[in-house]
Amino acid sequence: MKHLISSLLLLAALPSFAQSTKTIKQSGNPVFSGWYADPEAAIFNHKYWVYPTYSAKYKEQVFLDAFSSDDLTSWKKHDHILDTAAVKWANKAMWAPAIVQKDKKYYLFFGANDIQSDQEIGGIGVAVADKPEGPFKDHLGKPLVDKFYNGAQPIDQFVFKDKDGQYYLIYGGWQHCNIAKLNKDFTGFLPFDDGKIFKEITPEHYVEGPYMFMRNGKYYFMWSEGGWTGPDYSVAYAIGDTPFGPFKRIGKILKQDPKIATGAGHHSVIMNEKKNQYYIVYHRRPLTETDGNHRVTCIDEMKFDQDGNILPIKITNEGVKAQKAK
Structure with missing residues (x-):
């Protein structure tokens, strides 16, 4: 009996397996609730940010929300960081935000009005704020790009900062993609050496949603293919x-x-080159949904092979493990 009591006391003093094993947090997919598409991801001040399209009928797309997280798993919603009340020329279809921090300001590029010709008012605009959560105000009072150049509809903008510090606007729908050199205050463009403002860089099967990043000295150019309302x-x-x-x-x-889900596309990338960690942030349509606008924002890991090629991404319901933005 004495030996039994000693053994029980020893066991009681040891931490249980359950207590000593930490539960690893996962983001889960979708990462936040609501119908949101075309997510633009960024890291500001050691915090993750996602700026998506509010996925609804065009006439209801009159604002943009943002979401922030310390670890990719718990997200805080920032309501109406920009809306059409602050952009007098925009009245619907506020789409696919892209954001960049420059000179202590935050510049939010967005599409509006879904123009179908050069005779309509709309295109790509720019808003500016002092904080990543806004509120943002119209930077120009008019669109930055308001016409079809090289056949590209002025939507789906992305801002790329090159290694020499030059910022470029990469954009385009209707199966055409342009690149243009932004001026210092993002109020317009600088001509290329040949005098052109908009250069076409459309690859095979391109439809929309361009994104670019650098890795090991190479430029990775990504885009979306197929129809956004379809499964493919x-x-x-x-x-x-x-x-x-x-x-x-x-x-x-x-x-x-x-x-798991259909219609996986229109993405951005979160990069931590020091840790060789890459995440793709994208939208997809739950299997239960047939409405084209019923899209949700998800995050999964993106990996490369030894030659630098991107490996096919496995979309999951689990998402990614908690990760600090440092």
Whole structure:
């Protein structure tokens, strides 16, 4: 009996397996509730930010929300960081925000009005704020790009900062993509050496949603293919030696999984090069939904092979592990 009591006391003094094993937090997919698409991800002040399209009918798309997180798992909503009340020329279809921090200001690029010709008012605008959560105000009082150049609809803007510090606007729908050199205060553009303002860099099968990043000295150019309301919306990519290409399509890396979700596309990327961690932030449509606007924002890991090619991404319901933005 004495030995039994001693053994029980010893066991009681030891931490239980459950107590000593930490539960690893996962983001889960979707990462926040609500119908949101075209997510633009960024890291500001050691915090993750996502700026998506409010996914509804065009006439209801009159504002943009943002979401912030310390660890990719718990997200805080920031309501109406920009709306059409602050942008007099915009009245609907406020789409696909892109954001950049420069000179202690935050510049939010957005599409509005879904113009179908040069005779309509709308296109790509710019808003500015002192904080990533806004409130943002119209930077120009008019669109930055308001016409179809090289056949590209002025939507789906992305701002890329090159290694020399130059900022470029990359954008375009209707199966055409342009790149243009932004001036210092983002009020307009600088001409290229040949005098052109908009250079076309459209790769094979491009539809919309361009995104660019650098890795190991190479330029990765990504875009969305297929129709955004259909199940086969997807993301493909190319690799080039300059932001102007030439870009030859390599292949798809993000697409539907009929067991999990359909319409996986229009993405951005979170990068931690020091830790060699990459995450793709994208939208997809739950299997239960048939409404084209019923899209949700998700995050999954993005990996590369030894040659620098992006491996096909497995879309999941679990999402990614908690990760500090440092």
